[in-house]
Amino acid sequence: QQQVKQSPQSLIVQKGGISIINCAYENTAFDYFPWYQQFPGKGPALLIAIRPDVSEKKEGRFTISFNKSAKQFSLHIMDSQPGDSATYFCAASIQGYKLSFGAGTTVTVRA
């Protein structure tokens, strides 16, 4: 049983549009919530991460929104570009050990 539920499974967005991926968790002991980006044939790479003491973190065109009471967090990709086409994974862990990953979302950005 996955500890982190991720949706949607896939999405298609036009160049310049906004991509939104949502994740939910149950374990309130989780204290670290990263997002990873994976291109075909490569390992996942850290994109952005947040801890539960903040509600939002922004790095360039990527923003994490975190709702502690709802036990949900989301990734927003603003001004989506074809180079953003990849699979995105949310994850959660306690004190950084044993990251539990969501099932992944394949994002396709149409030019």
Add this chain to the structure above:
Amino acid sequence: NAGVTQTPKFQVLKTGQSMTLQCAQDMNHNSMYWYRQDPGMGLRLIYYSASEGTTDKGEVPNGYNVSRLNKREFSLRLESAAPSQTSVYFCASSEATLLHGYTFGSGTRLTVV
């Protein structure tokens, strides 16, 4: 280039055969991990090693064993491969602060026939 190196990149095994997947990191990280990636399942933790000399089971350890040979190397062994172990295997490492998150290798694509 600094990072996590996995070997081999591809492997085909017959049911019942054994093999060891190798992983080495040159970033002086204490923690190392083995994950498997299956379509629609994300990445699932097989085993991890919080520090040299220690190993522990993850979410899906059955059918696997690991060895933390030294601080750099963490191997995964399949003693008797089964078709259900067909997957892409990723090794990762991290430092305690998680400033840079986990660093993943490029994966080993394993097919068991």
